[in-house]
Amino acid sequence: MSRILDLAKQFEQASKKELESTNEIVQNAIKQHEKNLIEQLQYAGSNLAENIQAEQAKLIKSTVRMYRLPIIIALMILALIAITAGVLTWQSKNAYQEMIAWEHSAEIAKEQSGGxxxxxxxxxxxxxxxxxxxxxxxxxxxxxxxxxxxxxxxxxxxxx
Structure with a gap:
């Protein structure tokens, strides 16, 4: 019976060692799995951040493109107004100078013609x-x- 008892003790010790090694293997597998999950989550997080930044850049470009045409039109209108104002100012200045010259000529003619x-x-x-x-x-x-x-x-x- 002592042999059965010895075999039982050896079996128990072998089972304990196998249980410990299995626990160790499972613990290592769990740790490796956690590590892989953390890496995948970090990778997915960085991809998500990059995708968000790319979409924001696209939105900014489309917004700038959307406002580009009205801004160009507004600037063209302002330029036309400025050019028109400049031309009108120049013409009115010339007309005023011509009117002053006519008045001066009329005064000279009045003086020389005796009224x-x-x-x-x-x-x-x-x-x-x-x-x-x-x-x-x-x-x-x-x-x-x-x-x-x-x-x-x-x-x-x-x-x-």
Missing amino acids: IKLSTCQTNKGIKPCVAVDKDLMDKTWGGNLKIIEVHEPKSKGKQ
Whole structure:
């Protein structure tokens, strides 16, 4: 019986060793599995972060593309307004300078002509330029070479 008892003890010891080695193998497999899971989760997390960043970059590009055309149109409109304002300013400046020159010429002509008034008169040949003359001086000659040849009535203000 002692042999059976010895065999039982050896079996028990072998079972304990095998159980310990199996526990150790299972523990190592669990640790390796945990390690693999952690690596896969980290890899999936980094892939997810990269995909999110790529999608954000695409959204930013599409947003910029979407606003590019209206911004270009707005800038073109502003440029046209600025160019138009510049041209109008230049033209008004030229017109103002021309008007000042006409006023200056009119003042010189008034001083040199003795206050003669220019107008338009209705004749049987149509509307012609004419000069207003004092009726008391119609029969006289001015300076020897100017004389009244015809007298026409000025056109009325209502017909203009």
